[in-house]
Amino acid sequence: MTRKAVITGLGATTPIGADVPTFWQNALQGVSGARPLEQEWVAEYELPVRFAAQLAEAPGEKLSRVELKRMDPTTQYGVIAAREAWADAGLSEDAVEAERLTVSFGTGIGGVWTLLDGWDTLRNKGPRRVLPMTVPMLMPNGPAAAISLDLGARGGARTPVSACASGTEALDMARRLIENGEADVVISGGTEAAIHPLPIAAFAAMQALSKRNDDPQAASRPYDKDRDGFVLGEGAGALIIESEEHARARGARIYGELAGTAVTSDSFHITAPDDEGLGAARALRQALSVAGAEPTDVVHVNAHATSTPVGDRPEYVAMKSVFGDHVDNIAVSATKSQTGHLLGASGAIESILTVLALHEGKAPLTINLDHQDPEIPLDVVTGTPRALPEGQKVAISNSFGFGGHNSVAVFRSV
Incomplete structure (x- = not known):
């Protein structure tokens, strides 16, 4: 087993x-x-x-x-x-x-x-x-x-x-x-x-x-x-x-479960993401499958969201293709707005925030979002932290890198 x-x-x-x-x-x-x-x-x-x-x-x-x-x-x-x-x-x-x-x-x-x-x-x-x-x-x-x-x-x-x-x-x-x-x-x-x-x-x-x-x-x-x-x-x-x-x-305190992960590659461009987010979407689907979770189980996503003109939209396209209309029910946090982009460390610190969001029942903030791009109509957490639903919850942390690297982690509350 x-x-x-x-x-x-x-x-x-x-x-x-x-x-x-x-x-x-x-x-x-x-x-x-x-x-x-x-x-x-x-x-x-x-x-x-x-x-x-x-x-x-x-x-x-x-x-x-x-x-x-x-x-x-x-x-x-x-x-x-x-x-x-x-x-x-x-x-x-x-x-x-x-x-x-x-x-x-x-x-x-x-x-x-x-x-x-x-x-x-x-x-x-x-x-x-x-x-x-x-x-x-x-x-x-x-x-x-x-x-x-x-x-x-x-x-x-x-x-x-x-x-x-x-x-x-x-x-x-x-x-x-x-x-x-x-x-x-x-x-x-x-x-x-x-x-x-x-x-x-x-x-x-x-x-x-x-x-x-x-x-x-x-x-x-x-x-x-x-x-x-x-x-x-x-x-x-x-x-x-x-x-x-x-x-x-050993009687350890458990923050949550690392329920699923996935790694894919775009094979598209050395720096730019695939416009259609195909590799990112595959990583999301595979990670959810490993976790035994349905797209509708997801209540929160800590997005890669680097703030680049070409990078933010493909992530939304990938999420929309995986979650469908349920994407409107997902509380999205783009915490690089606060921390900056830590490159190879970004996925680690954002996973920590995702784990704590499940453990504490609230999603952290996105700042500096004054005029949301109409081509990225996500439900972004701004102003005050967002309370997450009661009961067992599933949340995701997305990471995408130069070279077409896509990696997704799925966490489940315990």
Whole structure:
């Protein structure tokens, strides 16, 4: 019999909260994490976009000086989130066999700061000044490896790298490991630390970023007629995915069930989504099928909703094709309006919000939606949090990434 995968711990460091309780409360209040960048390199490189959604708390508040020196920021963020999730789950070394404990932690870009700083050092100071830890710091699997070392996971340390779908694809891997009996506990999630001049310049060059330098907090505008791009964010989210049997045997608190996941690809364009949302729709249908849920069971969706002119509509088209008229009954939250777009970490932090929406019975806010695009007639949660129906509920988190990656997670309340 297939085992159920449940969520027993949550951890996060984000632009609107350095821990899950703060993150959740600010998501309900509509707090924006976007603010001007004050680093000298903004003027030095004459960047066209001069703001981003930076972490609410510097990692040095939770990590030692040695840890900061030996970890790229993307690893720092992942370790911080994983430690909080581990503690929140009430886990210890004695609570799970090391060989039955696995890490599945994604990133979209990886150690960009270490890579580019190392290149600058090589050019300006020569090879002898390049740090010996450069390679383990820059490699995309660095966060998963560091979490495995930190928490004693010997069942594997895996790293999905699928752009902005990475965090949700890590959950897909975690669910499969639990349901197939390959692990009892999986530390899953995503992390990203790409607020660096090169990614900002590159995203701006492709017209993906909002250029509202005069009003950063109003820049991320999912579904709004005046949306002009996303706001780059940073941070990490971690979820402890555990077999229900293992969780109940140790008396763990269960937030909800990771009932279904799916991964598909568009095979359409390297950056643009399929106009008809065909790959996204297939991912939604497959994830619901795995969960044993009907489209009419869904009460809430945390949408990918990046605020790009070309990206928001195909997601609606996909949802409409799957949910039909029931789409009008689904409370949709587009929380990147608050957090910015955390790339490979976005699916992880948005899954945390989806899990908490079910657990607490209310959906978080979408801000900056002043004039909704008539081509995207979703029932978007604005103004105040939306109460969700009583009883068992199903909610979805969508993630889509450059390269045509689609990943969907379906959660069920318990």
